[in-house]
Amino acid sequence: MKKSQINLIIDVLLLVFMSAITGIGLLMRNVLVPGYKRWDIYGRNVELYFWGLDRHQWGSIHFVIALVLIALLVLHVVLHWSVILGIYRRLIPNVKAQWITAIILLAITIILSFFSYTVQPEVAEGGHRSQAVEHR
Numbered sequence: 553m554k555k556s557q558i559n560l561i562i563d564v565l566l567l568v569f570m571s572a573i574t575g576i577g578l579l580m581r582n583v584l585v586p587g588y589k590r591w592d593i594y595g596r597n598v599e600l601y602f603w604g605l606d607r608h609q610w611g612s613i614h615f616v617i618a619l620v621l622i623a624l625l626v627l628h629v630v631l632h633w634s635v636i637l638g639i640y641r642r643l644i645p646n647v648k649a650q651w652i653t654a655i656i657l658l659a660i661t662i663i664l665s666f667f668s669y670t671v672q673p674e675v676a677e678g679g680h681r682s683q684a685v686e687h688r
Contacts, residue, residue: 555631558631559628559631559632562624562627562628562631563628565624566621566624566625566628569617569620569621569624570621572617573614573617573618573621576610576613576614576617577614579602579610580607580610580611580614583600583602584600584601584602584606584607584610585600585607586607
């Protein structure tokens with residue numbers, strides 16, 4: 553198979569997986585809403601499903617698709633590495649500036665990718681559920 557055919561297949565897969573991750577994200581945001589919004593919309597605690605799956609199960613699918621998307625993106629970058637380097641070197645002709653920029657981009661990528669391993673959630677008592685129970 554030619555490199556151009558492989559690139560086309562990867563690009564099509566990237567489009568499909570990006571569309572899927574967007575669609576599932578919007579499904580979870582607008583249809584399978586979190587608990588506090590269920591109280592506002594339905595006036596009671598209801599369970600919401602789409603195709604037999606709840607918000608958390610769709611979230612797991614969303615996560616797996618994100619991992620596949622990242623793998624495809626890495627593969628895309630690897631296959632286009634010589635083009636990327638050529639454009640990068642033309643945009644930033646100074647070698648020292650190239651290294652500084654690359655290190656900064658790498659640091660930002662690592663921080664944004666893994667910051668969730670370094671934080672703790674803020675814990676607060678829920679308001680909607682306890683308020684709704686008091687109104688009964």
